[in-house]
Amino acid sequence: MNKVLEQNHELYGRDIEKAANSSYRLGYHMMAPARWINDPNGLIHWNGEYHVFYQHHPFDVKPGSIHWGHMKSKDLVHWEHLPIAIAPDKAYDKSGCFSGSAVDNNGVLTLIYTGHVNDDGVITETQCIAESKDGIHFTKHQQNPVIAIPPKGASHDFRDPKVWKYRGKWYMVVGSQKNKLGNIHLYESDDLLSWRDRGAIVKSDGRLGYMLECPDFFELEGRHVMVFSPQGMEPEGDHHQNLYQTGTLIGNFGYESAHFNYGEFTELDRGFDFYAAQTFKDDKGRRILYGWMNMWEAEMPEQAHGWAGALTIPRELTFHSSGQLLMKPVEELQMLRHEKLMAESMIVSGVKKLNFAGDRLEIIAEFAKKTASSFGLNVRCSEDGQEKTVLRFDATEGKIVVDRNQAGEGEGGIRKAKISSLDTIKLQIFIDRSSVELFVNDGETVMTSRIYPKAGSNGVEVFAEGGEVDLLSLQAWSLKDIWNSLSEKTTIE
Known part of the structure; x- marks a missing residue:
């Protein structure tokens, strides 16, 4: 049994049974066995299997002490629940292991996440690493946190690292806030442990709100795409109708200059319940996306049934010949x-x-x-x-x-x-x-x-x-x- 759940095991087990009997329980979507789930994290196709991690509170149907739940699949359809991957048990993440990503570092499945600490209202957010050779059991790195302070002049809001490799170097985008405006900073590293801030490559001028969460940066069919979740955007007609949004900036990026030349913000999903999307590239070369299929302002009636939240079905991203980004259900x-x-x-x-x-x-x-x-x-x-x-x-x-x-x-x-x-x-x-x-x-x-x-x-x-x-x-x-x-x-x- 996972140590995180030992004291709560009996109650958690009751909620698993309660959730399974819920008339709202989903039949083919990804959910925690019970209790709270929000952002998808650490999406990766590793050693022939798809791994999805997610923000999970195993002690309540509401957000709280956030852990990383974990499941895997061979086909994106049939999923197996695995033990909780990481728990908030260190001084640098004692209030929560917040969102992040996953990479394959020479055969080691490596999670990069935000350690969240709330000491009587004083918040600290740092970037941390956990590693696994078997894809199930994870050890936090002794050099954590690997990024201990936010960018110069930024507030304590500094979270959600997305990491990838390009021409032998590691890169990270991470959300931050400066002067009550959202930024996305780019970092560079040779070893995942020592990081250099290359500066903000996306800056809100007010229209993108006060915080840019869950950034994800990738190249797709010759274009560079930033997926992220801005907080504080004002509604405009039919647009930006949810409390927070998730969308894209599309343009061209130069690694040497660290300059991202992008167009207008476009929402990815125009419904009620879509947030904190993250993508990954699988072994077939597809760019696949999951989102959290809820929203912070939602009532979530399923909470009365012992569970809350789910992820969307997996969606493949492509470009139309017109240049529009398309999002389609994966063929599986x-x-x-x-x-x-x-x-x-x-x-x-x-x-x-x-x-x-x-x-x-x-x-x-x-x-x-x-x-x-x-x-x-x-x-x-x-x-x-x-x-x-x-x-x-x-x-x-x-x-x-x-x-x-x-x-x-x-x-x-x-x-x-x-x-x-x-x-x-x-x-x-x-x-x-x-x-x-x-x-x-x-x-x-x-x-x-x-x-x-x-x-x-x-x-x-x-x-x-x-x-x-x-x-x-x-x-x-x-x-x-x-x-x-x-x-x-x-x-x-």
């Missing part, structure tokens, strides 16, 4: 498909109840505009019409809309996103009990939301308002429950 997720439920076309006016239902579904629907002012799908619908999550295209505004005002427990609300292709609209939807992930036009727009309908609200409807729409095709599959091996049982064996 097709292994989740269990039973094909429907494949047909039709002209739709009004509301039509479809002849399949479920709380774990993949749906791919392609529409051609006709006369309807809006059209789309209602999912997780109750028989009495009181519950549903609405996914629709507003033809008048040219926007995709997610409406969860009748989606069950938790917050309601509406999110909108303008799209470029207006004549043919393709919706790919992943439904998993208490989540909906919507991919529009092969990843042009993505919207992720947690929903909390009653267990029996499983219906699916197609609709058109103000005229007709041509449903060119609709395919649907029931999806496997990876945690319960296809059975409908509600306990973990």
Whole structure:
């Protein structure tokens, strides 16, 4: 048994059982066995297996003493829970092992994370290292912290290191704050232990807010991409509607000059529940992303069931020929498909109840505009019409809309996103009990939301308002429950 859980083992075990019986418990997403989870950390394809670490509080369903939870997979679909990787048990991380990344250092799986200390309101954040040769058991480095002080003039907010190797040197981006404005600093090292500050390569001028969390910097198809989570951005129309955002800056970077020339900030996901995204490059050369599938302001009704939070499905990042960054479900997720439920076309006016239902579904629907002012799908619908999550295209505004005002427990609300292709609209939807992930036009727009309908609200409807729409095709599959091996049982064996 992991020492971290010894004193809490019995209560934790009860919450594992309680979580497994939750009607909100997800069937194919990554979650902790119980209790709290937030940011994905340390994503890496190492020794032929995918490793995902995550921020985890094993003693409560709310954030607190943050550890690194850990799981691995051979195929990005079927996951195995592993012992907690690192715990806040040193003077430099006693209040939490905050977010970070993972690298392969000559065969040693190396985690780089933020040690967080809160001494009666006095906060210190430093960058630290833990190492493993077997990929399961980790030892913190005796030279920790490897970066003990924030950049000159910066505040104590100094966290979330993302590390990579380029031409024989290690590089790190890390979030910081100076004069109440967010920065992302670049560091350089020969050995992962001694680091040189190359300066801030992203600086907020106020529009990007007061803190830039969870930076991730990489090259993709000849462009340089910074993924990060700014705090304190002001809402602008349909944009920046969540408490905090996650998005990208795309441009060109020079290692010698340490200068990043980038364009405008673009949100990665326009839904309600997406934060702290991190990417990695796998052995196939793909750039794959996970995000935290919750948000800090969320009510999280699953907390009453002994657990809180999950990660998104894995998404591959590519560029469209137009230069737009696309985010698509990885192809391995097709292994989740269990039973094909429907494949047909039709002209739709009004509301039509479809002849399949479920709380774990993949749906791919392609529409051609006709006369309807809006059209789309209602999912997780109750028989009495009181519950549903609405996914629709507003033809008048040219926007995709997610409406969860009748989606069950938790917050309601509406999110909108303008799209470029207006004549043919393709919706790919992943439904998993208490989540909906919507991919529009092969990843042009993505919207992720947690929903909390009653267990029996499983219906699916197609609709058109103000005229007709041509449903060119609709395919649907029931999806496997990876945690319960296809059975409908509600306990973990």
